[in-house]
Amino acid sequence: MDLLTIVLVVDSAIRLATPLLLACLAGLFSERSGIFDIGLEGKMLGAAFAAGAAAGVTGSAWLGLLVAIMVSVLLALIHGFASITQRGNQIVSGVAINFLAAGLTALLGQAWFHQGGRTPQLLGDARFKSLTLPGADALAGVPVLGPVYSELISGHNLLVYVAAAAVPLTWWVVYRTRFGLRLRAVGENPAAVDTAGISVTWLRYRAVIICGVLCGLAGSYLSIAQSAGFIVNMTAGKGFIALAALIFSKWRPWQALGACFLFGLLDAIAIRLQGVIVPGIGEVPVQLMQALPYILTVVLLAGFIGRAIPPRAGGVPYVKER
Amino acid sequence: MTDKTMSPPDLPGAGTAPPAIELIGIDKSFGPVRANRDINMAVGKGTIHGIVGENGAGKSTLMSILYGFYQADAGEIRINGQPAVIRSSEQAIAAGIGMVHQHFMLVYPFTVLENVILGVEGGALLGEGIADAHKELERLEREYELQVDPEAIVGELPVGLQQRVEILKALYRGAETLILDEPTSVLTPAEADHLFRVLKQLRDQGKTVILITHKLREIMAVTDNVSVMRRGEIVATMKTAETSPEKLAELMVGRSVLLQVDKGPAKIGRPLLEVENLTAVDERGVTRLADVSFTVHAGEIVGIAGVAGNGQSALLEVIAGIRHAKSGRILVDGKPIGVTGGSSPAAVRARALAHVPEDRHGMGLVTAFEESENSILGYHSDTQYLSGPFLNIESIRADALEKIEKYDIRPPDNRLKTANFSGGNQQKIVLAREMERDPDILLVGQPTRGVDIGAIEFIHRQLIAMRDAGKAILLVSVELDEIRSLSDRILVMFAGRVVGERGPDASEGELGLMMAGIDSREEAA
Numbered sequence: 001m002d003l004l005t006i007v008l009v010v011d012s013a014i015r016l017a018t019p020l021l022l023a024c025l026a027g028l029f030s031e032r033s034g035i036f037d038i039g040l041e042g043k044m045l046g047a048a049f050a051a052g053a054a055a056g057v058t059g060s061a062w063l064g065l066l067v068a069i070m071v072s073v074l075l076a077l078i079h080g081f082a083s084i085t086q087r088g089n090q091i092v093s094g095v096a097i098n099f100l101a102a103g104l105t106a107l108l109g110q111a112w113f114h115q116g117g118r119t120p121q122l123l124g125d126a127r128f129k130s131l132t133l134p135g136a137d138a139l140a141g142v143p144v145l146g147p148v149y150s151e152l153i154s155g156h157n158l159l160v161y162v163a164a165a166a167v168p169l170t171w172w173v174v175y176r177t178r179f180g181l182r183l184r185a186v187g188e189n190p191a192a193v194d195t196a197g198i199s200v201t202w203l204r205y206r207a208v209i210i211c212g213v214l215c216g217l218a219g220s221y222l223s224i225a226q227s228a229g230f231i232v233n234m235t236a237g238k239g240f241i242a243l244a245a246l247i248f249s250k251w252r253p254w255q256a257l258g259a260c261f262l263f264g265l266l267d268a269i270a271i272r273l274q275g276v277i278v279p280g281i282g283e284v285p286v287q288l289m290q291a292l293p294y295i296l297t298v299v300l301l302a303g304f305i306g307r308a309i310p311p312r313a314g315g316v317p318y319v320k321e322r
Numbered sequence: 323m324t325d326k327t328m329s330p331p332d333l334p335g336a337g338t339a340p341p342a343i344e345l346i347g348i349d350k351s352f353g354p355v356r357a358n359r360d361i362n363m364a365v366g367k368g369t370i371h372g373i374v375g376e377n378g379a380g381k382s383t384l385m386s387i388l389y390g391f392y393q394a395d396a397g398e399i400r401i402n403g404q405p406a407v408i409r410s411s412e413q414a415i416a417a418g419i420g421m422v423h424q425h426f427m428l429v430y431p432f433t434v435l436e437n438v439i440l441g442v443e444g445g446a447l448l449g450e451g452i453a454d455a456h457k458e459l460e461r462l463e464r465e466y467e468l469q470v471d472p473e474a475i476v477g478e479l480p481v482g483l484q485q486r487v488e489i490l491k492a493l494y495r496g497a498e499t500l501i502l503d504e505p506t507s508v509l510t511p512a513e514a515d516h517l518f519r520v521l522k523q524l525r526d527q528g529k530t531v532i533l534i535t536h537k538l539r540e541i542m543a544v545t546d547n548v549s550v551m552r553r554g555e556i557v558a559t560m561k562t563a564e565t566s567p568e569k570l571a572e573l574m575v576g577r578s579v580l581l582q583v584d585k586g587p588a589k590i591g592r593p594l595l596e597v598e599n600l601t602a603v604d605e606r607g608v609t610r611l612a613d614v615s616f617t618v619h620a621g622e623i624v625g626i627a628g629v630a631g632n633g634q635s636a637l638l639e640v641i642a643g644i645r646h647a648k649s650g651r652i653l654v655d656g657k658p659i660g661v662t663g664g665s666s667p668a669a670v671r672a673r674a675l676a677h678v679p680e681d682r683h684g685m686g687l688v689t690a691f692e693e694s695e696n697s698i699l700g701y702h703s704d705t706q707y708l709s710g711p712f713l714n715i716e717s718i719r720a721d722a723l724e725k726i727e728k729y730d731i732r733p734p735d736n737r738l739k740t741a742n743f744s745g746g747n748q749q750k751i752v753l754a755r756e757m758e759r760d761p762d763i764l765l766v767g768q769p770t771r772g773v774d775i776g777a778i779e780f781i782h783r784q785l786i787a788m789r790d791a792g793k794a795i796l797l798v799s800v801e802l803d804e805i806r807s808l809s810d811r812i813l814v815m816f817a818g819r820v821v822g823e824r825g826p827d828a829s830e831g832e833l834g835l836m837m838a839g840i841d842s843r844e845e846a847a
Contacts, residue, residue: 178443185429185440192427195389196441196491197412312430320391 017264041239047219052230076212340403420492591620625809
């Protein structure tokens with residue numbers, strides 16, 4: 001494989017890993033606070049639809065993004081209300097969010113745009129377009145460094161850079177701020193937080209809202225940055241892969257970056273290998289290649305990363321002891 | 323106790339200064355249950371004030387009200403003579419009240435320092451506060467003999483040190499009054515003594531301490547004044563020096579109780595339970611039992627003393643067939659059971675061995691079941707409870723009623739959900755189930771944990787009666803007093819080993835040292 005092929009595959013991996021990473025960090029905030037979130041998928045899907053619809057109607061990617069975040073945060077607050085205030089089962093609530101999003105996006109898409117659930121094709125400023133970083137064109141001719149800089153580093157849309165910046169930012173918030181200390185504490189032992197005079201409810205709601213914002217970014221990326229419009233069931237299980245990456249990374253931001261990139265890379269290789277004839281085997285079945293990330297997830301989770309211990313209070317509604 | 327303006331009794335330290343804490347006419351109900359009724363109490367500044375009472379007497383509820391966890395339905399709290407409104411833990415902390423809970427409020431993966439600063443970080447960014455916190459923590463550690471490594475991970479510390487972290491947390495928040503809820507339940511006697519020295523030092527430096535306990539010995543050893551609670555009310559407040567354990571026990575229960583167990587000499591028979599070189603390793607590869615050997619004969623009670631978590635649970639579980647051992651042998655009435663595999667709770671039960679598990683909620687009962695269902699749990703395949711492939715509900719309920727009567731289980735309702743019985747009565751349900759099988763060997767773990775004094779007396783009498791009927795009893799308890807008063811022989815466990823064996827007359831100090839892993843005889847030899 002030559003350098004250019006590698007650069008192209010890695011470049012594609014970055015694009016594929018971006019929504020996973022944003023959703024994975026979203027899950028990190030929620031689950032570190034003790035709220036398990038199986039509804040990442042639904043929030044992403046809702047956001048993707050909202051972004052596509054709003055950008056399609058207004059012609060502005062920024063308005064699309066804003067509406068997507070609002071919809072995602074709203075869904076996050078529904079999950080928060082069910083699991084924090086009403087102390088419901090977090091898995092049930094998450095599944096409900098997924099169904100709600102899957103059904104509503106298809107229904108509203110058809111009712112509003114009459115294109116089989118799609119939103120209108122986005123043109124011009126209705127999408128986040130690739131940015132060319134300074135010096136990319138000038139360096140393009142330089143061997144090795146040229147393609148790496150101009151293809152890999154430069155030439156992505158804004159949300160890719162936002163996702164990349166979100167990793168150190170998340171690390172800093174979680175490990176270096178008061179909010180982060182309390183966030184980690186409330187996921188481990190909410191009673192300790194409560195007796196320290198801090199509101200468990202408010203802390204968890206804030207975590208859930210941050211989760212909603214990041215899912216909003218992830219969904220927007222799918223419909224108005226990577227693609228030029230929303231299609232039915234656009235997320236196609238990315239929320240669950242992000243959840244797997246979260247467990248894989250043991251709820252830590254830098255490791256989340258690694259896990260999401262790995263899954264993105266697998267996806268990119270799968271796409272690259274479609275139709276390729278492997279000597280002695282013949283054509284690699286497309287289905288097998290597409291299943292590869294999922295198979296790897298199962299294998300890795302089953303034994304290669306050691307025990308992933310979730311936040312101790314995760315999934316358990318906080319009730320003051322009598 | 324009806325006069326709400328009643329002045330507190332003349333207590334030492336109260337002097338002319340207003341009391342540090344004054345509770346006036348506190349009332350609190352949970353649904354139909356009145357947990358606290360018309361509580362009046364004054365705690366003098368710079369004193370150690372004990373609160374004793376049985377489980378469910380309302381001690382913890384009262385302290386939770388003072389710490390802002392619950393709001394009282396009626397009544398007033400005064401701090402240093404000033405009326406105070408405490409609606410949250412935050413307000414309690416601001417009012418100078420700190421609490422060390424029975425179940426520690428610690429974040430186990432955090433360092434000591436992180437636990438201490440949680441909630442008082444000193445700024446939105448952690449960096450700013452941490453240096454100051456280090457200095458302040460060092461000062462507190464020096465001043466009160468509370469040394470802990472600030473960078474240690476709390477979950478890896480022994481419980482005694484975890485408790486220190488809890489005390490440091492309260493002091494770091496500037497607590498003037500410190501409430502401790504059953505602080506010694508997880509400590510060795512030596513650790514408890516150290517805690518008491520710390521409490522006295524706190525008092526001598528002008529802090530006020532409220533100590534909640536059900537151990538009368540501790541009240542006598544460390545408090546200046548004591549209040550006794552019974553059924554949600556304070557029935558007496560007095561100077562500790564002017565009372566006695568017997569008097570306090572009588573006030574707690576409302577009748578006179580026998581604190582000493584009455585028992586004759588043991589009539590030792592043949593060996594019924596022989597444990598040989600038992601070694602067990604848990605799922606994480608940690609050795610839980612290391613080469614444990616002992617014998618229990620017919621007609622004797624062998625007590626296993628030790629701080630919780632030193633292998634006692636693993637020992638009970640291996641003998642009962644719940645957990646497999648790595649190596650070793652167990653003989654029941656001379657014949658081996660398959661300890662390294664092949665054994666199961668049902669197989670062991672068939673050999674006339676009954677087991678009262680340590681954790682009655684986790685292992686002894688299904689609390690969502692009716693009383694009658696729990697009273698046959700594990701024996702539900704016996705023909706007498708079956709009619710064909712179905713359960714014979716009538717026979718089960720009739721059987722349960724008999725046990726209820728014999729063991730005085732209250733309320734006497736075999737259809738009531740087990741969760742609605744008090745701890746003592748739940749324990750009686752388990753005891754009745756296991757003892758009524760008339761086993762040859764009885765394993766008993768923590769028979770009186772969370773059980774009222776009145777019921778403790780009953781349970782102890784039952785155990786003695788079984789021993790006198792020629793049964794072999796293996797008793798595991800973290801209550802040293804219980805072990806000493808019931809056992810004919812005492813084994814002490816530490817870190818999965820049996821440290822040594824003593825008679826029932828062994829001093830508490832000697833057993834305490836053994837519980838920390840030191841066998842004085844071995845060292846002398």
